[in-house]
Amino acid sequence: MNRRQARRLRRRAVGVLVPALLLGGLAAPGSAADIPPQEPGVTLRSFDLQVPLTELCALKPGQTPNVDELKPVIDWHTTEDFGLTDHFLSQVIANIDIPEEGAYTFRLISDDGSRLLVDDQLVIDHDGLHSAEPKDGTVHLTPGHHPLRIDYFDNTAEQRLTLQWRPPGATGFTVVPNEVLSTDADVVRVTAPGQKECEGGLDTPGDGLPLDAVHPNYDLTDLRPAGFEPQVSALDWLPDDRLAVATWGGTDNVAGEVYLLDNVTGATGPDQVTHTRIAEGLNEPMGLAWADGALYVSEKHQLTRLVDTDGDEVTDIYETVAEWPYGGNFHEFAFGLLHADGSFYLNLSVAIDLGGATTDPQPAPDRGTTIRVDQETGEIDYLAGGLRTPHGIGWGPAGELFVTDNQGGWLPSSKLLHVERDRFFNHHTNPPGPFDDNPVTQPVLWLPQNEIGNSPSTPVHLTEGPFAGQLLIGDVTYGGLQRAYLEQVEGAYQGAVFRHTQGLEAGVTRVSVGPDGALYTGGLGAGGNWGQEGKLAHGLQKLTPNGGNAFDIHEMRATPDGFVLSYTQPLSQETADRLATAYQVDQWRYEPTADYGGPKLDQQTLQVTSAELSADRTEVTLTIEGLRTDRVVHVQSPRPFSSADGEPLWSTEAWYTLNALPAG
Structure with missing residues (x-):
């Protein structure tokens, strides 16, 4: 029996999901079971505004901080503590473990303005320009974990931020100790340089700010039956109009699943949708493709065919079609899966460190590439390289391959790329990838970070409607769908990107145009690093064209x-x-x-x-x-x-x- 025919009735445990705390919200008060795994300390995030402030401002959504660090306590006096000098805003996020019920008085000392929230309720408002002055506030707390947040800004000169408390029975104030403070454990603390921005007085959604609603050309429909909470990582269609959905985790917390959903097209709703799990235990699947009567899945380390031997559609054999280099790093994903003319196409991301830097040296060769896999032989053909986190792959206006890549080393911002053989897209690794010596191919589109994108995912080509011929691009952290108009100038693609829609329940990992012409969006959140602020960590919805032609x-x-x-x-x-x-x-x-x-x-x-x-x-x-x-x-x-x-x-x-x- 050869490797491709090997039967794997049970799979090994999946790799570690991307941990994160970048845009995470506040946890609900309660026991430790109600919050993610914790470690002692607090999360400090600082944003370089480069303009003077006189009071706290609201940051524009979806911006990556300049500094993201784990700190033991909140007692900071220097620029080294905050990581920035003058004209910055900081956020402190933690959970505070209250030992006994009672009235707790907190003291906030800051230079300049600050405010303290506990359980998302304002306890101390200490805003404005001032020296390191104290201000107190009292709140009644019950035993257990309570979310705590401090917003702080520094204008010029001295910096200071200290949080003290006086618990019930205490006679004086002391710095809130490390043993009662915690933050999400083992997170990827991604940072990015450059100026960050506050919301302006004239900014509105769609005009200086991200959109906050569904585009008027669509009607939004939820597709999740009660209790079904898929962290969607891949979508594809069966010939009978059923939707195949791959997940990182599901309702029963079983990692690496595939479901078949019925009654999702046409006039439907969550009460009509049915879902059947047909596979589980997959190694973080990020792509699905139906080809020649079977579903294929791209796992982190291989391409797998799901085989049903007894006709109940539940997978009996997980058949290995191809294996690619894989070093076991949490970030070595196999993103997307397209099928055409007997071949599969997908992207291999590189290994990174928990801070976001590209791992040096790489644990496996030939990563950061777009590959073609022969359906029959499993032979791998490396098409292009120089990629970092190429989350999305899709067909373009003339059937070409387009790929999205996420900001990081050698990527000052996220971008959309046109893949052709032997192209190099400028992300370097050690050892060098197979295309590192080739000339650099420029992006089709830069997606300016935090303005129009943050973690771009699937590009899809529209063939109908007012924007036929253009692309839509999902985004996990910025959220929603962005729209791209492309044209060829001097023989190469370039073009413009526009905001298109928000108003969805989760950041978008996958987008698919259904047989009914609707846009199907799958959502995923992974602790904040991949996930839209204030949204769910799972989601499945569709946007149905309603014949509208909004002014755009x-x-x-x-x-x-x-x-x-x-x-x-x-x-x-x-x-x-x-x-x-x-x-x-x-x-x-x-x-x-x-x-x-x-x-x-x-x-x-x-x-x-x-x-x-x-x-x-x-x-x-x-x-x-x-x-x-x-x-x-x-x-x-x-x-x-x-x-x-x-x-x-x-x-x-x-x-x-x-x-x-x-x-x-």
């Missing part, structure tokens, strides 16, 4: 001296009258380095010298002075910006990756 930017096309912005509806007369001053444009570039992430470089504000409206009022041609290639160009149409029917623009911003200017 349709395309952004490059010209030799600017861009053409087309809209889904004619502009109003009021908007037309102010076009010359309506648009704000800036540009910048990125410089990949071995460091995690990277800042915007050579930022410039550009002048719009003319804005011409087409006769049908659906297109605006912008002439822009000072445009340069190898730049991201950000264009904003600030409100009021309305259609002829008075409808406000759904999202006012566009980010164009200008690798080349058209000739002419």
Whole structure:
């Protein structure tokens, strides 16, 4: 019996899921069983704002901190404690274990402003500019764990943040001790350089801030029956319109599952959906594909065919089709799975350390690649490389392969890539990958970190509706779906990305266009590092086109001296009258380095010298002075910006990756 025919009726335990505390929320008060595994101390996150503050501000959602550290207690006096010097905001997150019921008085000492919340309730408001002054607050607490959070900002000069308490029966204040403080254990503390931003007074969802609702062109439907809580890691369709769903973990906390769901297409709801588990014990599956009468799964270390021998659809044999290099690192995923013409396509991520840095040296060779696997022989063909966390893979407008990669070493921001044989996408490893000596291929799109993406996942190609021919891109941490318009300039793809929809129950790991034309989204959260703030750690929903045509930017096309912005509806007369001053444009570039992430470089504000409206009022041609290639160009149409029917623009911003200017 050869390796490919080996039967594995029970699988070894799955690898460690990505641990994290990056955007995690506050736990509910209660016993230790109610919260994730803990370790002593608190989590400190600091954000470099680079502008002076006079009071605490609300950070724009989805931003990666500059500093994320485990600290024993909250008693910090120096820039080394906070990791930044002047003009920053810090967040402290922990659980406090209360030994006995009673009134607890807390004292917050800070320079400058701060506030303390316990059980998500404000206990001390100590905001504003001031020196290291104390302020007290009392709260009645029951025994057990209670979530604790401090927000703090520093303007200039001295830094200070100390939390003391006076428990019942105590006569004086002392620093809250380490033995009653805890935070999530064994987390990946990912950080990123560069300036972070607070919400502005004029910012609104879709205009300076992420969207917060479902795009008007869709109706949202939940697809999870009561008690079904899949952490969705892969989706695919059977010929009979059933949906196959792979999970990291499920309702019964059984890792590495595959389910078949019926009654998900058409007019349906969670009460009509049925689900049957057909496989379990898989090693963190991240891709599913139906091919020639069977389901195939990409596990961390291999491609597996699910074989049913007795006709009940439950897997009896887990058949190994191919194995690829795998060193046992928690981050060595096999992302996605596409099938075409007798071959499978997927991405292999590299190993990383818990801090997010690329592991040096790599425990397994030839990672960070897009591969093709022969369905019959299992032979592996390495197509392209220089990838880090290539979470998403999908087909493009002409059947080409497109891949998303997540910010990290050699990736100052996340990006969308066009995969062709022998391309190198600039993520270096030790030892070098198979394509490291090849010329660097530029991204099709930069996805500016925290502005329009954070952890991009599946790209899907739309073939119907108002945006046919464009791509939608899911995101686990930024959340929702972003929309990409692509065009070919000088023989290579480039284009613009726009906000498209939010309003979903979880950050999006997988997106699939169903046989009914609806968009099916699978959600996943892994302690905060992969997971949208304030959302569930699991999810399954669909967005059904309702025939609407909301007022939105349709395309952004490059010209030799600017861009053409087309809209889904004619502009109003009021908007037309102010076009010359309506648009704000800036540009910048990125410089990949071995460091995690990277800042915007050579930022410039550009002048719009003319804005011409087409006769049908659906297109605006912008002439822009000072445009340069190898730049991201950000264009904003600030409100009021309305259609002829008075409808406000759904999202006012566009980010164009200008690798080349058209000739002419």
